[in-house]
Each structure stands twice: as structure tokens, then as C-alpha cells.
Amino acid sequence: MPSPLRAFGSSVGMKLLIGITGLGLFVYLIVHIIGNLMVFFGPEVFNRYAFVLSSNPLIPIIEIGLLLVFVVHVYKTVRMFLANQTTRPITYAKKRYAGPPSRKTLASSTMIVSGLWLLVFIVIHVRTFRFGSHYEWPAGGNDLYRVEMEAFSNPLTVAFYILSMIIVGSHLWHGISSGFQSLGFDHPRWTPRILAAGKLFAVLIAGGFIVIALWAHFIGARP
Amino acid sequence: MRLNLKIWRQSSRDAAGRLEDYTADDVSPDMSFLEMLDVVNEGLIRQGKDPIAFDSDCREGICGMCSLVVNGVAHGPDRGTTVCQLHMRRFRDGDTITIEPWRAKAFPVIKDLVVDRSAFDRIITAGGFVSVNVGGAPDGNSIPIPKHDAETSMDSAACIGCGACVAACKNASAHLFMSAKISHLVLLPQGAVEGRRRVVSMIQQADAEGFGSCSNEGECEAVCPKEIPISNIARMTREYLKALLWA
Amino acid sequence: MSAIKLDAKIPAGPIKDKWERHKFEMKLVNPANKRKYTIIVVGTGLAGGAAAASLGELGYNVLNFCIQDSPRRAHSIAAQGGINAAKNYRNDGDSVYRLFYDTVKGGDYRAREANVYRLAQLSVNIIDQCVAQGVPFAREYGGLLDNRSFGGAQVSRTFYARGQTGQQLLLGAYQSLMRQVNAKTVRMFARREMLDLVIADGKARGIIVRNLVTGEIERHAAHAVVLATGGYGTAYYLSTNAVNSNVTAAWRAHKRGALFANPCFTQIHPTCIPVTGSHQSKLTLMSESLRNDGRVWVPKKQGDTRPPDQIPEDDRDYFLERKYPSFGNLVPRDVASRNIKQVCDEGRGVGKTGLAVYLDFRDAIKRLGVDVIKEKYGNLFQMYEKITDENPYQTPMRIYPAIHYTMGGLWVDYNLMSNVPGLYVLGEANFSDHGANRLGASALMQGLADGYFVIPYTIGDYLATQSPGQVSADQPAFAEGAESVQKRIDQLLSVRGTRTIRSIHRELGKLLWDDVGMARTDASLRRALEKIPALRESFWHEVSVPGKPDNLNQSLEYAGRVADYLEFAELLTLDALHREESCGGHFREESQTPDGEALRDDARYTYAAAWEFKGVGQAPELHKEPLVFDEVHPTQRSYK
Numbered sequence A: 001m002p003s004p005l006r007a008f009g010s011s012v013g014m015k016l017l018i019g020i021t022g023l024g025l026f027v028y029l030i031v032h033i034i035g036n037l038m039v040f041f042g043p044e045v046f047n048r049y050a051f052v053l054s055s056n057p058l059i060p061i062i063e064i065g066l067l068l069v070f071v072v073h074v075y076k077t078v079r080m081f082l083a084n085q086t087t088r089p090i091t092y093a094k095k096r097y098a099g100p101p102s103r104k105t106l107a108s109s110t111m112i113v114s115g116l117w118l119l120v121f122i123v124i125h126v127r128t129f130r131f132g133s134h135y136e137w138p139a140g141g142n143d144l145y146r147v148e149m150e151a152f153s154n155p156l157t158v159a160f161y162i163l164s165m166i167i168v169g170s171h172l173w174h175g176i177s178s179g180f181q182s183l184g185f186d187h188p189r190w191t192p193r194i195l196a197a198g199k200l201f202a203v204l205i206a207g208g209f210i211v212i213a214l215w216a217h218f219i220g221a222r223p
Numbered sequence B: 001m002r003l004n005l006k007i008w009r010q011s012s013r014d015a016a017g018r019l020e021d022y023t024a025d026d027v028s029p030d031m032s033f034l035e036m037l038d039v040v041n042e043g044l045i046r047q048g049k050d051p052i053a054f055d056s057d058c059r060e061g062i063c064g065m066c067s068l069v070v071n072g073v074a075h076g077p078d079r080g081t082t083v084c085q086l087h088m089r090r091f092r093d094g095d096t097i098t099i100e101p102w103r104a105k106a107f108p109v110i111k112d113l114v115v116d117r118s119a120f121d122r123i124i125t126a127g128g129f130v131s132v133n134v135g136g137a138p139d140g141n142s143i144p145i146p147k148h149d150a151e152t153s154m155d156s157a158a159c160i161g162c163g164a165c166v167a168a169c170k171n172a173s174a175h176l177f178m179s180a181k182i183s184h185l186v187l188l189p190q191g192a193v194e195g196r197r198r199v200v201s202m203i204q205q206a207d208a209e210g211f212g213s214c215s216n217e218g219e220c221e222a223v224c225p226k227e228i229p230i231s232n233i234a235r236m237t238r239e240y241l242k243a244l245l246w247a
Numbered sequence C: 001m002s003a004i005k006l007d008a009k010i011p012a013g014p015i016k017d018k019w020e021r022h023k024f025e026m027k028l029v030n031p032a033n034k035r036k037y038t039i040i041v042v043g044t045g046l047a048g049g050a051a052a053a054s055l056g057e058l059g060y061n062v063l064n065f066c067i068q069d070s071p072r073r074a075h076s077i078a079a080q081g082g083i084n085a086a087k088n089y090r091n092d093g094d095s096v097y098r099l100f101y102d103t104v105k106g107g108d109y110r111a112r113e114a115n116v117y118r119l120a121q122l123s124v125n126i127i128d129q130c131v132a133q134g135v136p137f138a139r140e141y142g143g144l145l146d147n148r149s150f151g152g153a154q155v156s157r158t159f160y161a162r163g164q165t166g167q168q169l170l171l172g173a174y175q176s177l178m179r180q181v182n183a184k185t186v187r188m189f190a191r192r193e194m195l196d197l198v199i200a201d202g203k204a205r206g207i208i209v210r211n212l213v214t215g216e217i218e219r220h221a222a223h224a225v226v227l228a229t230g231g232y233g234t235a236y237y238l239s240t241n242a243v244n245s246n247v248t249a250a251w252r253a254h255k256r257g258a259l260f261a262n263p264c265f266t267q268i269h270p271t272c273i274p275v276t277g278s279h280q281s282k283l284t285l286m287s288e289s290l291r292n293d294g295r296v297w298v299p300k301k302q303g304d305t306r307p308p309d310q311i312p313e314d315d316r317d318y319f320l321e322r323k324y325p326s327f328g329n330l331v332p333r334d335v336a337s338r339n340i341k342q343v344c345d346e347g348r349g350v351g352k353t354g355l356a357v358y359l360d361f362r363d364a365i366k367r368l369g370v371d372v373i374k375e376k377y378g379n380l381f382q383m384y385e386k387i388t389d390e391n392p393y394q395t396p397m398r399i400y401p402a403i404h405y406t407m408g409g410l411w412v413d414y415n416l417m418s419n420v421p422g423l424y425v426l427g428e429a430n431f432s433d434h435g436a437n438r439l440g441a442s443a444l445m446q447g448l449a450d451g452y453f454v455i456p457y458t459i460g461d462y463l464a465t466q467s468p469g470q471v472s473a474d475q476p477a478f479a480e481g482a483e484s485v486q487k488r489i490d491q492l493l494s495v496r497g498t499r500t501i502r503s504i505h506r507e508l509g510k511l512l513w514d515d516v517g518m519a520r521t522d523a524s525l526r527r528a529l530e531k532i533p534a535l536r537e538s539f540w541h542e543v544s545v546p547g548k549p550d551n552l553n554q555s556l557e558y559a560g561r562v563a564d565y566l567e568f569a570e571l572l573t574l575d576a577l578h579r580e581e582s583c584g585g586h587f588r589e590e591s592q593t594p595d596g597e598a599l600r601d602d603a604r605y606t607y608a609a610a611w612e613f614k615g616v617g618q619a620p621e622l623h624k625e626p627l628v629f630d631e632v633h634p635t636q637r638s639y640k
């Protein structure tokens, strides 16, 4: 048997890592959106939630873990993409979608594009929210609510977010079910459901974040 | 019917190739796609030109020799059909048809539409077998095999090794081909014995041959003439995981 | 060379013990010495693939060749129906003896009893071996192997893997072969075509092949040569065989001295999809099982062009049921085929060409319901519709016979060695165990028996008499072989005529089909013997072989095969002419019973006709191997 390092370097092992990290990020996004939906309840609830969360001693560890997952995901997907670029030196003059049951979609063909966009988005996003302005919140912690409202008061920011959220949705449209397949999960009854649910979650997550951004811009940010 | 053809011509492995235009006159709807090419070749020979090289043998969808990408789809537009079984009634008078070889680094073109698929043989050589010698086999009925397992195994064993999966995959991945063999064998008690060793060495070989990895797009399944599903790829992954966990 | 003495080397003793005893009596090769013997195996079908794999397992140094790009694509892959074995898992009275008996009788008493008995004995081991290799045979709910009855046999002894039995068996052999490639006992040479046999000091010592990709003429030397290159059905141009099937390897061996036996024994399969036009390149077989439920008929009147559903019952002639009340539509292949031809000759054939009869499922659908028919034949109906664009649930299928299998081949003795020492011939390429007619599901059995279980023993007996060690292709015989191959290639390329190879092949096929096909007469055969040399002449003057010899040149390959067929066809016809009897697949109209059945002439023709090559266009010399029937006594076959 190959050493674990080599094992995860093979075409199948690599996908195991991509799948698990991708799904891990997906789970993070679910948690993340639930947290962010608190914003509808106003600054008290939202800031308190953020404070309680961030004062949990485990958070730094989780954050490092998340960073690690993220880095592995990016590293492996980029490596894989580059490797796959060499497998067909002469491309087809004509190539067409083969029809069902193919799962190929615009989303699946542009994973690297959506992924790289996400990379840029996340850097900007984390800079704004995690390492951005700090307003002391009287009950403790940062006034994240204010940070958020300030950010979304700018229509350009809102536009950038909406576009990014559509791209997140696209990444997940293929990514969620793909992650299960990459981990070897397959079942005659469950696979079709995962395929459908994956798309539903993609829409819900993208839609949810878009609503938050729009709400913040049009309602929350107006005093 | 009269058809316009754009066919990949390449005189040898190292030569540069290009699409050339041909017309096929008097095409009968009863012709198979390869018979249409036979007729075009007859015409070329009569004009003293080099006929178009393409592979075929059984011409009934079982040997896996034929290998054409027709209008951007490996084996052409019909599902579950090799290109030798594709019939011209699928096309209309005046259609333009683009014909290209399988394209993958691991399947270099030998000439025109003929490619070298020996990489597949090497993948099987790496472990796609059951290590039993002739003689000494126990009675065929000594190990009962549930009908369902035998049938599922047969579904995967139906792979004809044509390589359309590789041709269709954006990554030129051999995962469907490989997983079909791994599934065929691991689903039977006889093949399960060396399942772990097999999966690891076959995957290593496929990677060394320069096939890509799988992005779970399923184009391979859609063009596979034997309609082998990508659930086989998931099974291969499970086998691989098992091999890693219980090494 | 005319001093050839045919010795079948049949071991003495009771038929049941012959093989056991022979295995004991044969010499063995010292295990440590095995790798010092090189064996060439040409062909990777069931016979060749199995042989190369098992010889590799024994430790010999094996060189294995095939024309296709991979050994897995040999023509054996196309076999659908199944493989026979006398397992008697069904408790229905089957036994080794019964399989032996059926095969000898089915072959119309023109096979060698001892070989057939061994085949029936080994059939049992084949299934075990294949199961161990992971062949996914059909199973019953209890997990045990399923069987079906096939080709009119009265017992269920056919093992199958859906409609892809040949494929699965071949993949089993192929995988074992690849395992030996991994173990470095076998070296695989794909995309190589054997173009000559090299004989040195009177022994087969190597082959000359053309590398089909580079065009290079390669010389390969060995201590023994095994040919398993399949049948010659494509001599008829249209057949159910793969388009690259050929007689070339066998023919070139024949030209070097190997005797060719019973070439006129060809089998015609009744249920193929009819020809649609001159563009047609091959015919597709529809499984024989269709005749279990389909009824064969034609209109009573000549030239009745009404669509089938408008022909009332009274105007239909269910001719097989009419002539053979007890077997009906299930008469053997040769009988069905001949009757179909006959009604078409009478002008009662159907379809555009008039060369087809109906195979009608209307009544079966009425009786059993569409669902049952769909379950039984769904795949076949689908395949039929794909090819013909007609829905067989609604309109009757149209079928016509086609060449399917060739019983004739290079002559071999009990050890499967030809008259050339060190040259072995296996599978369809030898004159085989099927006599004048092969039963369904028996070719796969024979190929695997030859490859897995016979050759590993018998070749040792020969090799033990040869000195081990390096073999060299530097001998003059190799140079001479390579030169003659080169010369022929140059000749083919230098004709530069205007006719395409295919048009000549098509003409040869039509000629053979018309005159040396299902019903042969003295006159038709003599006519063919005049036409064939003339066609050969025009080939060498008018053919156009484009391209160069130094790369992949499919026209050149094809031209070589057709050129060989043009020589071989003459032998086939001559053999048919000389055999003034009807037996199995060989039907001479002069020799029939009052009801039009094949009538053997046992007094004159109870022998295998083994022909010796004397030069192209020269009369070959006939050697006879008398056939002795100690066990099964020849009777007239009857299916009334």
C-alpha cells in the first residue's frame, strides 16, 4: 500500500481530500448563514450572538482548522486543475454536451473560475468583517452590526456581494453532490435525492446571503 | 442524402493534423456510420487519394474497436450505441458532420482517426485480474453468489474498453473504465480476495499513463455504449478508502 | 514433401481413458527449463488467449500476437449465446457421454471421436476455471449457476452471461493473459499481422509479422508456433464475423506445408438481419433463441408485395412447420437455412431485395403478452430496430441466413499439432472437433478447451524433445520468409489499378455465396472454379492499393487478406466439388434424400480431407484421414 501522502496524491485520493474539504466548507457556510440571519433581529441579538460565539475558547482552533481546510481545498483543486490541463494536448474542434444522464452543467465546467473568484471574495470579505473596523459594543465585543451596515450601505459592495453569492451558488450547484460522489457515497435511492438537495441548498445559501445583503442595504442600514 | 464531412486527417503520430472537408453523396439511410465512411473511402481510392484510417472490427457494438467523436459526442448522438451501430437515418440531407478521433494524451493518434489505447491494457495488466492459474479451480457451484451480485457485476463487466469515457471526459479521465473493471471483480467473491491491491495498483497505473482525474461530470456515463453508470466510480473510491484504512 | 503420412496419433485404449492415459504418457519439460523455451502464440481469442495465458503460467517464455489494438478485441468477443458443458447441474440426464454423442451426431459424423470425447470431458473444467477467474455467469436465486437449452439440445447444458457470453469468457482469458504480461512470462505484440510461417530443419521455428503501425517486417523465433487465428468466414465478404477476420495466417502456413482440412465445411446461420444494399459491410446475427417463439413464414404466392399484416392467414406459408411437423421452427441451423434459401429462390422472399423471410412474433405476443416477449427478447428486438428501423413488436422481423462459422481449418492430430512439427493449431482455425456442422455453444467450449487444457500438456511433449535455450531469427529461413513477405507487399502496392479492394472482395463473396453457399451443385462448383482464378487475375492487374508500406495502411492489410482469400477460395470450392455427398453444412443438391435432406455417403467419404499445397492455381494433393466410429454409429439425421 502506498504511504498516506502518496495515497492522497493519486487521482482518487486527491478527490477524497477535495470532497471532504469542500463539504466541510459547505457545512461552514450553513452555520455561517444561520448566524448571519440573526441580523434580521437587530443589533442586540446579532452582536450578542457574535460575542458569545467569538468568546468561545474553541473558536481560534476552529478558525485555524477552517483555514487549513480552506487551504487544502484550494491547493488540491488548483493542483488538480493544472494536472488536468495536460491530459488533452489537442482539444476537440467540436465538443458537445452528451445529454442526460450527464451531470455536466455550466456550473460544473467553471468550478475553477467560481472557486478562484471565491478565493478573492473571501480575502476581501474577511478583511472587511474579521479584520475591518472595530466599534466597541457596550455589552462586549465588536459592533459587527454596524460594520455590516456600513459595508452594505455602499451599492457597489452590495453588487459585488450579490455577484459573489451567485458564484457561490454556482460552485455549490455542482459541488455539494459532487462532494458526496468524491467520497464514494452512492446509493440508488439516496443519490438522486442528494443531487436534488445539493441544488436546493446551493440556491438557499446563495439566496439567503443575497437577501441579507439587500436587506442590509435597503432596510437595515437606514436609521 | 448528401452530407458534408469534416474529418480529422493526420498522417502519423508526430505529424500535425487538421480537419479536412469531404462530401458523401448517395448516402442511404440504411447505412451504418462506418459503412458511410467505407463508401467515402472507396471514392477516395478511386481518385487515387489516401483513404481515411479508422478502427473497427466486429461492427456490432461489442469489440470496442470503433472510436469516433461525431459532432462533438463520442460514438455519436445515440445513447447506448457504439458508432458502428449508429445509422445514417439519424442524419438529414445537407448536414455537416465533424468527425474526430478520441483525444487524450494517453491515447495518442496513430493516424487519422486511429488512436493507441494500449494504456488501457497496461491498466488491466497492473491488476485487473483474479490471480488464479489454470487447473485447481474448485467446482463452479462451490461458492454460491447471490443473483443480484452476479447481475451487478455483469453490468460493470459489460464494458467493452472502447475509451469513449476518456474521450468524453473534460479531464480525459479513465475512471469509468477502471471502476467498471474494479466493480466487476470486487463484487464477486473470487475477485474480492485481492480487491485492495488491485484498486491501488490500477489507479497508480492510470495516473502514470497521463489520464486525468474525475470531476464527477458524468459525460462518460452519457456516452458509454454500455451505459455504465458513475456509481462504479463511487464504488472504486470506497474500495480505495478501504485499501487505505485497512492497509 | 509428398511423402506426407497423416497420423492422428489417437491414443490407444477405451475412449474414456484415452486422454488420462495420454497425459501420463506424454513427456514433461523440467520446470526449471520452461523459461528457456520460447513459444509463439498467434491470436488472442478464446483459443489463443487461453493458450498464451496458461503457457505463461507454466513458465514458458510466450510471445503473443494479434491484429487488433488490444488482445481483448479478438472476434470471440462477439459470441452471444453461451458455452456448453456437461455439468449436469440440472439433473436432466446430461453427461460427458451425451455431450460427446450430441457433438459427433451434430457434426454429421465427420469429426474425430477421440477429440470430441476429450472436448466433452474438459468442458466441465472450463466452467470451473472461468468461474474462478471471475466470469459473471448468469445465476439463479439460490446463487448457483444457471443453464439454458440452446441450439435444439434436449438437455440444458449451456452456461451464459446475458447475451455476452463470448465477451465475458474472452475477458476472463484476457485478464489472465494480462496477469502473465505483468509476470513477464508473456510479451504482447498487438497490431501485428502474421504474414508467414518460418520452417527451419523441417520444424516450425518462427513467424514473420508486419507491424501494422510502423509497417516494419519483424522476425520472431521460437521453439514452437501456435496458431489460433480464427475462422475464414469473411471469404464470403458478408458474414457475421468481424471485418478483420482472415485466413491469412492459416493460409500462409498452408503454403509452407501445413495441410488444410475440410475447407468446404462452412456453417450458415439462419437468423441474421438481411442485406439492405451494396454498401453493407457485415451481417448481424440475431440469436437463435428467437426461433423458440417466432414463426417463420413467406407468402404463398410469388411476388406478393402486400405488407405482412395485410396477408391473411390462408395466404401464408409457414414452411418449416409444414415440412417438419415435429421440430417445426426449431430445426437445426443447416436445415432452416436451406429451406429459407429455397423459398426465396422460388421468388417468395420478402422485403425490398426479396432475400428474406418473416420471423413473426404476432402469435407469441397474443399468447404470452407483450411483456413476456419483451422480457425474453427485449434486447434483441431493440438491436433489430436500431439496425432496420422497424418495430418487431408490430411488423414481423425479416431474416436471412449468413455465413457464421467455419468448421474446416488446418489439419491437426490429437495433440493439436499440424503435420508440420512444432506447429500447433487451436480454436476455429483448426479443422476442429465439429465435423461438418457445429452445434450452438460449442465453439467457445472448443476454443477454451484447446487453450487452457490441451495445449499446455501436448506442447510439453514436443518441447521435451527440443533443446532449450536461445532461439535466433538470424537463420536463412527467416530472411527468406521476410523477403517473400516484402515481395508480396511490393507487388500489391505496385499494381496501381483502378478497382477497389472492397469491390473485388464483394465480388468474390457473392460468387462464393451463389455457387459455393448453402446449396452446391457440381455445375455451380465448376462454374466457381472458373471464375475464381479469373477474379484473382483481375485482382493482380486491376486492384488499387493506395498508400505506403511504412506506416498504418489499412488498405494494404485488407489487400493482403483478399489476395489470400482469392487463393483459398479455390481450395474451398475444390474440396466442395470433391465431396460428392451432403453432410452438415455442406449440401450437394445431387445428394439428398427424397424429402430433400442431406444425404451422406459414408462408404466413400468417412474421412477428413486434408489438402496439401502445390502452388497457386495448381491442383492440391488430397490426403485422407479415415474416420473410425467405434462409439457412435452413423445414422441419417431426421427432424421430421
Ligand SMILES: Cc1cc2nc3c(=O)[nH]c(=O)nc-3n(C[C@H](O)[C@H](O)[C@H](O)COP(=O)(O)OP(=O)(O)OC[C@H]3O[C@@H](n4cnc5c(N)ncnc54)[C@H](O)[C@@H]3O)c2cc1C
Binding pocket: C042, C043, C044, C045, C046, C047, C048, C065, C066, C067, C068, C071, C073, C074, C075, C076, C077, C078, C079, C080, C081, C082, C083, C165, C166, C192, C193, C194, C195, C228, C229, C230, C231, C240, C241, C242, C245, C246, C248, C249, C285, C404, C405, C426, C427, C428, C429, C440, C441, C442, C443, C444, C445, C447
Ligand atoms: C456473431 C457470432 C456469435 C457466436 N456465438 C457463439 C456462441 O454463442 N457459442 C459458441 O460456442 N460459439 C459462438 N460463435 C463462434 C465462436 O465465437 C468462434 O468460433 C470462436 O470464438 C473462435 O475463437 P478463436 O479463438 O478460434 O478465434 P478468434 O476469436 O477469431 O481469434 C482470432 C485471433 O487471431 C488473431 N489473428 C487472426 N489473424 C491473424 C494474423 N494474420 N496475424 C496475427 N493475428 C491474427 C486475431 O487478432 C484474434 O486475436 C459465434 C460466432 C459469431 C460470429
Ligand code: HEM
Binding pocket: A015, A018, A019, A020, A021, A022, A023, A025, A026, A029, A073, A074, A077, A078, A081, A111, A112, A114, A115, A116, A118, A119, A171, A172, A174, A175, A176, A178, A179, A180, A182, A183, B214, B215, B216
Ligand atoms: C467556501 C468556499 C468553498 C466551498 C463551500 C467549496 C465547496 C466545494 C465543494 C463541495 C466541491 C465539490 C468537491 C468534489 O467535487 O469532490 C468543490 C469543488 C471544487 N472547488 Fe470548492 N469550495 C469553496 C471554495 C473554493 C475555492 C476558494 C476554490 C479555489 C480554487 C475552489 C475550487 C474548487 C474546484 C476547482 C472544485 C472542483 C474540483 C473538481 O473538479 O472535482 N473552491 N468545492
Ligand code: HEM
Binding pocket: A029, A032, A036, A050, A054, A063, A118, A122, A125, A126, A129, A130, A144, A148, A161, A165, A168, A209, A210, A212, A213
Ligand atoms: C451576505 C453575505 C455574508 C455576510 C453578511 C457575512 C458576514 C460575515 C461576518 C459578519 C463575519 C465576521 C465574523 C467574525 O468576525 O467573527 C464573516 C466572516 C467570514 N465569512 Fe462571511 N458573510 C457572508 C458571506 C460569506 C460567504 C459567501 C463566505 C464564503 C464563501 C463567507 C466566509 C466567511 C469567512 C471564511 C469568514 C471568517 C470566519 C472566521 O474568521 O471565523 N462569508 N462573515
Ligand code: SF4
Binding pocket: B158, B159, B160, B161, B162, B163, B164, B165, B166, B176, B177, B180, B220, B223, B224, B225, B226, B227, B228
Ligand atoms: S466504461 Fe463505457 S465508455 Fe468507458 S471503455 Fe467501458 S464501455 Fe467504453
Ligand code: F3S
Binding pocket: B165, B168, B169, B170, B171, B172, B173, B174, B175, B176, B213, B214, B215, B216, B217, B218, B219, B220, B221, B230, B233
Ligand atoms: S466525464 Fe470525467 S469527470 Fe468523471 S464522471 Fe466521467 S470521468
Ligand code: FES
Binding pocket: B055, B056, B057, B058, B059, B060, B061, B062, B063, B064, B065, B066, B082, B083, B084, B085
Ligand atoms: S466495431 Fe466493434 S464495437 Fe464498433
